[in-house]
Amino acid sequence: MPELQLAVIDVKPGAAMESQSGLQMLRPRIYGAFRAPPGPKRIAAIVMHPTSNFMGHYLIGPLAERGICCMGLNSRYVGNDTVLLMERAIQDLGAGVQYLRAAGYEKVFLVGNSGGAALSAFYQAQAEKLTATHLPDGDPTHLHPADLPPVDGIALCAAHLGRTRLMRDWIDPSVTDEHDPLSVDPELDMYDPRHRMPYDRGFLARFSAAQQARLGRIEQWCVDRLALLRSTPGAPRDQTFIVYRTHADPRCVDLSLDANDRLPGSVWGDARQVNYSANAMGRTTSLTAFLSQWSSRSQADGPTNLARTTVPKLLLTYTGDQSTFPSTRDAWMAAGGARIRNVDIVGGNHYLAGQPELIPQAADAIAEFAHAL
Numbered sequence: 001m002p003e004l005q006l007a008v009i010d011v012k013p014g015a016a017m018e019s020q021s022g023l024q025m026l027r028p029r030i031y032g033a034f035r036a037p038p039g040p041k042r043i044a045a046i047v048m049h050p051t052s053n054f055m056g057h058y059l060i061g062p063l064a065e066r067g068i069c070c071m072g073l074n075s076r077y078v079g080n081d082t083v084l085l086m087e088r089a090i091q092d093l094g095a096g097v098q099y100l101r102a103a104g105y106e107k108v109f110l111v112g113n114s115g116g117a118a119l120s121a122f123y124q125a126q127a128e129k130l131t132a133t134h135l136p137d138g139d140p141t142h143l144h145p146a147d148l149p150p151v152d153g154i155a156l157c158a159a160h161l162g163r164t165r166l167m168r169d170w171i172d173p174s175v176t177d178e179h180d181p182l183s184v185d186p187e188l189d190m191y192d193p194r195h196r197m198p199y200d201r202g203f204l205a206r207f208s209a210a211q212q213a214r215l216g217r218i219e220q221w222c223v224d225r226l227a228l229l230r231s232t233p234g235a236p237r238d239q240t241f242i243v244y245r246t247h248a249d250p251r252c253v254d255l256s257l258d259a260n261d262r263l264p265g266s267v268w269g270d271a272r273q274v275n276y277s278a279n280a281m282g283r284t285t286s287l288t289a290f291l292s293q294w295s296s297r298s299q300a301d302g303p304t305n306l307a308r309t310t311v312p313k314l315l316l317t318y319t320g321d322q323s324t325f326p327s328t329r330d331a332w333m334a335a336g337g338a339r340i341r342n343v344d345i346v347g348g349n350h351y352l353a354g355q356p357e358l359i360p361q362a363a364d365a366i367a368e369f370a371h372a373l
Contacts, residue, residue: 002035004035006032007096009030010028010095011091011092015288018076028076030074031074032072034069035070037065037067041106042067043370044068044105045068045069045109046111047110047116048096049113050089050119051075051079051115052078052114054072054073058352058359059111059359059363060072068367070111073096075089086292086293086300090119090126090148091147091148093120094127094147094149107152110123110154111156113156114159114160115163117158117159117332120156122299124306127149127151152373153312154314155314155316156316157318158348159332160323160328161303162300162301167281167295170281172247174188178243181244188206188210198257207250215294215295218243218290219296226287242285247266260319263322302332306335307336314365314366315333318350319344319345322349323350345361348362
């Protein structure tokens with residue numbers, strides 16, 4: 001197997017105090033790890049997530065063995081989505097694409113895994129036609145076409161539809177007090193034993209409507225709070241806050257909903273424990289980050305952006321995934337139109353954890369797609 005190499009890539013500065021590291025603020029950098037097969041530099045891939053550390057991604061080695069230089073690239077927000085702006089994350093991804101182009105690779109494509117799927121779609125949509133000139137809070141993005149060189153294809157696997165849709169599907173509607181993580185309306189608590197599985201349609205309808213209502217209230221509070229801050233002399237332009245209980249998807253426990261080959265629970269373990277945990281998706285965020293990532297104002301919706309792209313696309317559906325489902329596959333396929341095809345990785349869980357026999361299947365499908373670009 002080719003040697004693992006380190007990429008150190010300079011990126012443009014972002015918002016004030018987007019990092020607590022003075023060195024990072026003085027010289028913003030992102031880091032990647034890649035394996036480059038010997039011979040002509042024909043094709044390279046980037047696998048990147050808005051916040052996850054993908055420098056040890058399970059596809060780096062297998063794709064290199066199949067003739068593809070694969071880089072696991074981290075954004076400036078690795079491990080911390082508190083102040084993450086999706087518009088800045090695609091700028092980081094663009095720096096990675098430029099790095100590989102400068103290294104001489106003829107073709108570059110994106111592997112959008114998990115939360116990296118919507119990021120990849122957002123990137124390519126903006127690379128083909130830049131429309132994200134402003135953040136959802138109204139500030140300019142300072143993105144330029146040169147920041148976002150288009151890629152030659154997109155391969156999606158275990159692909160979430162985007163952070164705004166995740167929050168819509170996962171936020172717990174039973175919270176009655178946004179300042180109290182233990183407050184609960186039992187009529188809307190999917191974990192309350194009075195609501196037995198399979199959940200009835202009436203409960204699911206009330207649950208979904210209450211999810212939308214809670215998310216809408218938080219979003220409007222963000223907008224109003226930003227307006228107050230920015231109209232108050234001497235006030236900061238942003239602030240952090242906590243969103244309690246963001247992991248309440250009935251599909252985690254009711255396997256009859258959006259049925260696939262999954263086991264009960266969450267990709268992180270017991271779903272109720274994750275819901276109440278101190279460190280979970282979107283738990284600590286800022287006003288601007290919430291609007292960019294989690295709100296209906298987000299510009300980073302996966303299928304919406306994928307539909308705007310013209311490059312070839314591949315979707316790998318892991319049929320045992322606890323966080324992507326048949327409806328997820330259908331949304332991606334509808335967005336991809338005639339330029340996308342699906343390959344099922346039968347029984348695959350979200351991370352292919354404990355399933356080493358399935359990783360070559362995923363790598364084979366991606367390599368076949370890539371070598372045809």
